[in-house]
Amino acid sequence: MSDPPKPLPPAALRTPCDPGRFSFETTAELEPLDGVVGQDRAVEAVRFAIGMRHDGYNLFAFGPEGTGKSSLVRRYLEHAATGQPVPSDWAYVNNFAEPHRPKALRLPPGKGGPLRQDMENLVEELQAAIPAAFESDEYRNRKTVIEEQFKEHQEEAFGGLQKRAKEQGIALIRTPVGLTMTPIRDGEVLEPAEFEKLPKEEKKRIKQALEELQRQLEETLHQVPRWEKDQREQIKALDRSVTSYVVGHLIDELKKAWADIPDVLEYLDAVRLDVVENADDFKPQERQSQEAMVAAATRRTLGAGSPFRRYQVNLLVDHGPPAGDEGDAGAAGGPGAPVVYEDHPTVPNLIGRIEHLSQFGTLLTDFTLIKAGALHRANGGYLVLDARRALLQPFTWETLMRTLRARRVRIESPAEALGWVGTVTLEPEPIPLDVKVVLLGEPILYYLLTRFEPDFRELFKVAADFDTSMDRDGDGTEHYARLIGTVAAREGLRALDRGAVARVVEHGARLAEDAEKLTTHMGTVVDLVREADFWAGEANAKVVRADHVQKAIDAKVYRSDRLRQRIQEEIRRGTLVIETEGARVGQVNGLSVIQLDHFAFGRPSRITCRVRMGKGEVVDIEREVALGGPLHSKGVMILSSYLTTRFAREIPLTLSASLVFEQSYGGVEGDSASSAELYALLSALADIPVSQSLAVTGSVDQTGRVQAIGGVNEKIEGFFDVCAARGLTGGEGVLIPASNVKHLMLREDVVDAVGEGRFRVYAVETIDQGIEILTGVAAGRADAEGAYPIGSVNRAVERRLMAMARQARTFTADTGRMKPTGREDEPR
Secondary structure (H helix, E strand, C coil): CCCCCCECCHHHCCCCCCHHHCCCCEHHHCCCCCCCCCCHHHHHHHHHHHHCCCCCECEEEECCCCCCHHHHHHHHHHHHHHCCCCCCEEEEECCCCCCCCCEEEEECCCCHHHHHHHHHHHHHHHHHHHHHHHCCHHHHHHHHHHHHHHHHHHHHHHHHHHHHHHHCCEEEEEECCEEEEEEEECCEECCHHHHHCCCHHHHHHHHHHHHHHHHHHHHHHHHHHHHHHHHHHHHHHHHHHHHHHHHHHHHHHHHHHCCCCHHHHHHHHHHHHHHHHCHHHHCCHHHCCHHHHHHHHHHHHCCCCCHHHHHCCEEEECCCCCCCCCCCCCCCCCCCCCEEEECCCCHHHHHCEECCEEECCEEECCHHHEECCHHHHHCCCEEEEEHHHHHHCCCHHHHHHHHHHHCEECCCCHHHHCCCCCCCCCCCCCEECCCEEEEEECHHHHHHHHHHCHHHHHHECEEEECCCEEECCHHHHHHHHHHHHHHHHHCCCCCEEHHHHHHHHHHHHHHHCCCCEEECCHHHHHHHHHHHHHHHHHCCCCCECHHHHHHHHHHHHHHHCHHHHHHHHHHHCCCCCCCCCCEECCEEEEEEEEEECCEEEEEEEEEEEEEEECCCEEEEHHHHCCCECHHHHHHHHHHHHHHHHHHCCCCCCCEEEEEEECCCCCCECCCCCHHHHHHHHHHHHHCCCEECCEEECCEECCCCEEECCCCHHHHHHHHHHHHHHHCCCCCCEEEEEHHHHHHCCCCHHHHHHHHCCCCEEEEECEHHHHHHHHHCCCCCCCCCCCCCCCCCHHHHHHHHHHHHHHHHHHHHHCCCCCCCCCCCCCCC
């Protein structure tokens, strides 16, 4: 059997970055980095999504926060948008036929503002021209003719009736209650007493004449309303004629300016008809008819306010130049397609809203109170949303999916969409939608939506997967240096010298948990550069040096490691029992990692094992009390398989073993302690003590191969800190999987201790290698007959298991009385 592995040399524990590999003195000499670092796959996906103009090719960019999703997407969208045409302006105008359904007008880019101004000018001109026309002598003369005709007709009718009555001795008299007939004689009205003195025939004649004349009077009075109506219609026709002449000239001038946009021409024709029909609105109030005044008051009550609001243009989306800019029309803030970032994606912010005004306790609205949403502003361009925020806002996700599916923006509140609103409100005409939506989020959101949201799969066919690390090769390191220089220059920070850049590169490898990789979590790297600049300023340095970067790293750790220090203190004081001297049977120092958001640290844990005769079970006490997670339980179950495969192929496995993390008061998850648990189990079975100056990490498979785990640097440093606090003797060390060596980026103090022979790090490939280091006893390899060498660990384990099997048979044969055939279960 080969010798156990030797401790790793210091060079294997940390891969430094040589400052001499850089050709610059400070980052001020470097060219700015135009692009992103280490995200080639994501960049290709973003470019593809931008260039793919077919339906459904929206983009979901996912990766951990800080990997540069937002900045990369923003950069490429804005670059692509500058080369695309400026989209149309959109406006809502009054629908004169159905006011509750405003019409949407599509206008060439930059034309919305001029149209709005033209309509404002038109109303101002009409307010001056129409009253002037009504004040003209021609209008007054024509109106006087109509009124005189009415008077003449009325006088003619009543005059003829009065003449016929007089011929028959009857007078037509006007009283406070109206017109009446009464007999007269010699021009005087007959009193009732005098009328009774008349001859019978005379009275009869007068009564008959009164009845006939009364009938004619009633007929004439019935004609008066019709005559008045005819007069009003003639005056109204006159008003329309005058108004049509005035407005026709002005509208015709506007139609010449907008001749190339049919929708605007159609709208102007509707405006002409409405102005003509509502000419009274333009008259001075004292000259308005009572009917017109009532109509105007009704419109104000219904929310129109000024009657001229209905001629306004509600410019929803304006791609014209900003106020005061005389340049070419384009998207506000720059030419090209719009790129809109909506950081609060509520339903109104997404699809727009209809605002209301309060008048006399009532909420009123009209088309001028329609407000645009992010989809309106991004129409013809790009809309960027945070997926998590969109999912958290009520009804936003459903609204977004429905809108993208329909390819049109319909403004309605969630209550309307659910049918909860029964009151009359506006129903604006939907606007056609042509937009590329980009969602930013975590990987878990993307995979959940892909699995459970059918519309999502059809609408977001492109995924940009942002990596968390990149290769630490020559190009990668150079790009890192340029990135650091770009950040320093962009934010006005001090330049970094070569040593500082090298230290940032080393820290990037540490964050990537791989000596051959660099983190692409640019948010953390940028924060480190900023904080190093702060400490350089505190030292009055002109450039940032490596010690300033190290100070920034140490200061951040100090701000975050209160819990780590408290645990180390309790271990040092003996409250948490971790032995680093001597040897124990069935007890191994395991290593775990505690993750506190952005800060992780290693914590040693005491793992113990006890065995006895039983039913072949390895009991995980953590799982029994619901403190062990599924991965940890899986690791423990693998131990039973390992024992059966190696030692109990031809005999029953009759042990009962219990494993526990001592002084563990929280959940335990992961399989990185499975090798330590197996070492404790083998020690308990073989009754061979394990050195307590060593700690162990690594998972194990059923064949005994030790497998890689995460957090290897933090675990080693956690045990190192415990041992260093008690005084290093040279016997302390850690066993790690050999496949984790490439991940080592240990602190310099740990590397220095290893170089001085005061601490050791072993890389093991198998359980046999590890048990030899821990016990100082050969593991033993089975010979051709399957027997292990005498004095080996495996021989002792096999003998103990065979003894348990014989004891179990004896116990079964002699029920109630067991004859001991092996040693006591409890280790020494």
